[in-house]
Amino acid sequence: MSYPIDISGVRKTFGTTVALDGLDLQVSAGQVHGFLGPNGSGKSTTIRLLLGLLRADAGRLSLLGGDPWTDAPMLHRRLAYVPGDVDLWPNLTGGEAIDLLGRARGGIDPARRDELIARFELDPTKKGRSYSKGNRQKVALVAALASDAELLLLDEPTSGLDPLMERQFTEVIRGRHQQGRTVLLSSHILSEVETLCDHVSIIKGGRVVESGTLADLRHLTRTQVRAEVRSPVPAELRGLPGLHDVVIDTVDTGSRIACDVDDTAMSPFLARLAELGVVSLVSTPPTLEELFLRHYDSSEPPGTSLPGREASAR
Amino acid sequence: MTFAGFPLLARLAVRRNWIFWTIWIAALWLTTVATVAAYERVVPPGANVQVTMAALGGNPTMRAMLGPPFDLLTAGGFTMWRVGTFVATAAAAMAALGVIRATRGEEEDGRIELLRAGAIGRHAPLAAGVAVASAACLVLGGLIAVVMSRTAPPASGAVATGLGIALVGFVFVGVGAVAAQLTESARSARGLTMSALGAAYLLRAVADGSSTDSPLRELNWISPLEWAALARPYAAERWWVLALPLVLGLVLVGVAFVLEDRRDHGAGLRPTRPGPATAAPSLASARGLAMRLQRSTLIGWTVGIVVFGLTMGSLSDAFGTMLTDTPELAEMFRRMGGGAQVLRDAFYTAMLGILVVVLAMLGVSLLGRLRREEEVGHAEALLATAISRREFALSHLVPALVAPAVLALVAGGALAVPDALRGGGVDVVVQTAGAGLALVPGIWLVVGVAMLLHGWAPRWVGLGWALVGWSLFIVWIGEILNLPSWLLTLTPFATLPRMPAEAMAWTPVLLETALAVVFVIVGLVGYRRRDIG
Numbered sequence: 129m130s131y132p133i134d135i136s137g138v139r140k141t142f143g144t145t146v147a148l149d150g151l152d153l154q155v156s157a158g159q160v161h162g163f164l165g166p167n168g169s170g171k172s173t174t175i176r177l178l179l180g181l182l183r184a185d186a187g188r189l190s191l192l193g194g195d196p197w198t199d200a201p202m203l204h205r206r207l208a209y210v211p212g213d214v215d216l217w218p219n220l221t222g223g224e225a226i227d228l229l230g231r232a233r234g235g236i237d238p239a240r241r242d243e244l245i246a247r248f249e250l251d252p253t254k255k256g257r258s259y260s261k262g263n264r265q266k267v268a269l270v271a272a273l274a275s276d277a278e279l280l281l282l283d284e285p286t287s288g289l290d291p292l293m294e295r296q297f298t299e300v301i302r303g304r305h306q307q308g309r310t311v312l313l314s315s316h317i318l319s320e321v322e323t324l325c326d327h328v329s330i331i332k333g334g335r336v337v338e339s340g341t342l343a344d345l346r347h348l349t350r351t352q353v354r355a356e357v358r359s360p361v362p363a364e365l366r367g368l369p370g371l372h373d374v375v376i377d378t379v380d381t382g383s384r385i386a387c388d389v390d391d392t393a394m395s396p397f398l399a400r401l402a403e404l405g406v407v408s409l410v411s412t413p414p415t416l417e418e419l420f421l422r423h424y425d426s427s428e429p430p431g432t433s434l435p436g437r438e439a440s441a442r
Numbered sequence: 443m444t445f446a447g448f449p450l451l452a453r454l455a456v457r458r459n460w461i462f463w464t465i466w467i468a469a470l471w472l473t474t475v476a477t478v479a480a481y482e483r484v485v486p487p488g489a490n491v492q493v494t495m496a497a498l499g500g501n502p503t504m505r506a507m508l509g510p511p512f513d514l515l516t517a518g519g520f521t522m523w524r525v526g527t528f529v530a531t532a533a534a535a536m537a538a539l540g541v542i543r544a545t546r547g548e549e550e551d552g553r554i555e556l557l558r559a560g561a562i563g564r565h566a567p568l569a570a571g572v573a574v575a576s577a578a579c580l581v582l583g584g585l586i587a588v589v590m591s592r593t594a595p596p597a598s599g600a601v602a603t604g605l606g607i608a609l610v611g612f613v614f615v616g617v618g619a620v621a622a623q624l625t626e627s628a629r630s631a632r633g634l635t636m637s638a639l640g641a642a643y644l645l646r647a648v649a650d651g652s653s654t655d656s657p658l659r660e661l662n663w664i665s666p667l668e669w670a671a672l673a674r675p676y677a678a679e680r681w682w683v684l685a686l687p688l689v690l691g692l693v694l695v696g697v698a699f700v701l702e703d704r705r706d707h708g709a710g711l712r713p714t715r716p717g718p719a720t721a722a723p724s725l726a727s728a729r730g731l732a733m734r735l736q737r738s739t740l741i742g743w744t745v746g747i748v749v750f751g752l753t754m755g756s757l758s759d760a761f762g763t764m765l766t767d768t769p770e771l772a773e774m775f776r777r778m779g780g781g782a783q784v785l786r787d788a789f790y791t792a793m794l795g796i797l798v799v800v801l802a803m804l805g806v807s808l809l810g811r812l813r814r815e816e817e818v819g820h821a822e823a824l825l826a827t828a829i830s831r832r833e834f835a836l837s838h839l840v841p842a843l844v845a846p847a848v849l850a851l852v853a854g855g856a857l858a859v860p861d862a863l864r865g866g867g868v869d870v871v872v873q874t875a876g877a878g879l880a881l882v883p884g885i886w887l888v889v890g891v892a893m894l895l896h897g898w899a900p901r902w903v904g905l906g907w908a909l910v911g912w913s914l915f916i917v918w919i920g921e922i923l924n925l926p927s928w929l930l931t932l933t934p935f936a937t938l939p940r941m942p943a944e945a946m947a948w949t950p951v952l953l954e955t956a957l958a959v960v961f962v963i964v965g966l967v968g969y970r971r972r973d974i975g
Contacts, residue, residue, distance in 0.1 A: 227721035232827035253716035
C-alpha cells in the first residue's frame with residue numbers, strides 16, 4: 129500500500145515556539161483524509177512542510193514518494209494546493225490568476241476550468257483587489273481543481289464560501305474521490321468532514337492525537353444510553369466496568385437510567401438491562417462534534433478520557 | 443463628525459510609523475548640520491573667499507544640481523545653497539511617502555475599514571495622515587532652525603531655512619494626499635507622487651542650469667522645490683515667498699478632502715474596469731508574472747530617465763561659453779568633475795555619478811518585490827506549483843540586475859544626445875553610454891547585497907535602502923565633509939572609474955562585478971534553504 133503522504137516524528141519550531149512536536153500522519157492513496165484541530169495546532173505548518181515551503185527540524189516526510197524539501201517543483205506537478213487565506217495580485221483578474229497558477233503547475237484543462245468557473249459562479253474578469261473573500265477563495269479552488277492532480281492539499285478550502293458553494297465543493301471533491309484521487313482536507317466544518325472524509329486525523333499541540341476511520345473514532349468515545357426499565361435498578365450496576373456518569377431515577381413504573389457506555393461495555397450492559405425488563409431505550413451514537421470538542425477543550429489532556437486510544441492511534 | 447476619532451488615529455499613525463519618521467528626520471537633519479560644520483573647511487583660512495565662492499556658485503553643473511546661490515559668504519547661506527534644496531526635496535519625498543503610507547497604504551491593506559467601523563469619521567484617517575506628516579516636516583524644520591541659529595547666525599536666516607524646508611515638505615504632504623485619493627493602490631500613488639517630484643526637480647534644474655541671459659531662468663519660480671531657496675535665507679530674506687508653499691499645500695490638502703468625499707472607501711476616483719477573463723500566453727511562469735507586475739514601473743523609469751538625460755544634456759551647450767569666460771570656474775569645475783580636461787565631460791561625469799545611485803534605488807525596489815510577494819502570500823501560491831525557488835527568486839532578481847544596467851547605458855547616451863545633435867558626433871554618445879555602463883558594477887553590488895539579505899536575513903531587506911541612502915549622501919556632500927578617506931570610499935560607487943572624466947579602469951569594475959556575482963549566488967543559496975512565508 130502506497131502512502132502519498134507519509135510523515136513520521138516531524139518537529140518544527142519557530143524561535144521558541146514549538147509548532148510541530150513529533151507529528152505522525154499517513155494518508156493512503158485514494159483516501160479523503162480529514163485533518164482537524166484547533167487554531168494554532170499545526171495544521172497549516174504541516175501542509176506548508178509538505179509543500180516544501182518550510183524545512184523540518186527533525187523527522188521524516190515523504191510526499192508522493194519524494195522528499196518535499198528537495199524535490200518540490202517536480203512533485204508539485206502532481207498536486208494542487210488551496211490555502212485558507214487567499215491573497216490575489218490586485219491588478220490581475222481572477223481568470224488571469226487561475227491561468228497563471230494552472231500553467232505554472234504544468235498545464236490547465238480549459239474545458240474543466242470553464243466548467244468550474246460556471247459551477248462556482250465566478251466572474252473571472254474582475255480584478256484581484258475587488259473580489260470578496262469568498263470569491264478569492266473560489267479563484268484558488270478553480271485554479272487547483274482545474275488540473276488533474278493526483279493529490280489535493282486543501283487548507284480550510286471553503287472558508288468564506290456560502291452554503292450553496294460549499295455544496296458544489298463537496299460534489300467536486302466526491303467526484304475526485306471516485307476517480308481515485310487523494311485528498312488531505314484541513315477543515316473546521318465538521319459536516320463537511322463527515323460527508324467527505326473516510327479517514328480523520330486530529331492534531332493538537334503539534335501532535336496527531338487521534339487517527340483512523342470515522343467508524344474507528346466513534347468507537348473511541350462513549351455512546352450515551354437512556355433507558356426505562358420495570359424493575360428497580362440494582363446498585364451494583366453502577367460498578368459495571370465501562371459505565372460512566374450513571375444517573376438513576378425511580379419513577380412510578382420502575383426506574384430510569386442514563387449513562388455513557390464504553391464501546392467494549394455495551395454488550396454486558398445491555399444484557400443486564402434486558403434482565404430488568406426494558407420499556408424504552410434511546411441510544412445516541414457519539415457525533416464527530418463531540419469527539420472534536422473533547423479534543424479541542426484544552427482543560428482535558430488529550431486522550432486521557434478515551435479508552436482504547438493506544439490501540440487505535442498510531 | 444467626519445473627523446471623529448482624529449486624535450486616536452493620529453496617535454496610531456505616529457505609533458505605527460515612528461521609525462520611518464525618525465530615520466528620515468535624523469538623516470536630513472544631520473545632512474544639514476554636517477554641512478554647516480563643514481563650511482570652515484570648504485573655505486580654508488587665507489583663501490580668496492570671494493573668488494572661490496563665485497566659482498562655485500557660477501558653476502552651472504552645481505547650479506543645476508543644487509539651485510541658485512544667493513550669499514555663499516556665510517556658513518548659513520552656503521549651507522542653504524549646498525544642501526538646502528536637496529534637503530527640501532528629500533523632505534518632500536518623506537512627506538509624500540509618509541502620507542500615502544498612512545492613508546492609501548493602510549486602506550489598501552484593509553485596516554482602515556476595520557477602524558472606520560468604529561466611531562471614526564470619514565475624513566479622520568486622511569486628516570491624521572496629513573497632520574502627522576505636516577508635524578514631521580515642522581519638526582525637521584524646527585530642528586534645523588534651532589541648530590543653525592546657534593552654529594550659523596543670524597537666527598532669521600536659520601528660521602527661514604528651517605521654515606522653507608518644512609513648507610516645501612508640506613506642499614508634498616498635499617501632493618501625496620491628493621495622489622492617495624486618485625489611485626487604488628499605494629504603489630501607484632507613490633509612482634504618481636515621485637513622478638511629480640522628479641518633474642519639479644528637473645524643471646528647477648533646467649531653469650537654474652541655463653545661461654544667465656536665458657529666459658528659462660525665471661521658470662524656477664514654477665517649481666515648489668525651489669521656493670525654500672527663493673525665500674533667500676541668509677541673503678535678505680523674502681518672507682513673502684514662503685506664503686507660496688503654504689497656500690499651495692493648503693489648497694492641495696483641501697482638494698484631497700474634496701476628492702475623498704467623492705469616492706468610495708477602498709476605491710480610486712475611477713471605477714475599476716473588468717479585465718480579460720483569460721491570461722495572455724506570456725503569463726505562464728514566474729518570469730511572465732514578474733514582467734507583468736513590474737511593467738508599469740519599468741516603463742515609467744525608462745521614460746523618466748530618457749527625459750532627464752536629454753533635458754540635462756541640453757544644458758551642456760549653455761555652460762560651454764560661461765566656463766571659458768571664467769577661468770576660476772573652469773578650474774573649480776575641473777576638480778569636482780574628476781579632473782577632466784574637457785569640462786563637458788566633467789558635467790557628464792557628475793550627472794552620471796548621481797544617476798547611477800538613483801538607478802540603484804530602482805534595483806533595490808525591483809528586488810524588494812520578492813519580499814513583498816512573500817509577505818502577502820503570493821510566494822506560497824507560486825511555490826506550491828512547479829515553479830522552483832530559484833526560478834521565483836530569479837524572476838525578480840534578473841530585472842533588478844538588468845533594468846538599471848540598461849538604463850545606465852541609456853542615461854549615459856541620452857545625456858550626450860543633445861551635444862551630438864549640435865554636431866558633437868555619435869562618438870560622444872557612445873562614450874558617455876560606455877561611461878554609464880562602467881558604473882553598473884556598483885548597482886550590481888547594491889543589488890547583490892540586497893539579494894544576500896533576501897536569502898539570509900529577509901527581515902533586514904530594508905538595509906539595502908540604507909546602502910543606497912549612504913551612497914547618495916556621500917555623492918552629494920561626501921567631498922565637503924571632513925570624513926576619513928576610507929569612509930568616503932566605502933560606497934559601491936567610489937572606486938569605479940568616473941568616465942569620461944577619468945580613464946577606464948578594469949580592475950575595480952571586474953572586482954566589483956565578481957563580488958556582486960558572489961553575493962548574488964550566496965543570496966540565492968540562502969533563499970533556497972530558508973523557510974518561506
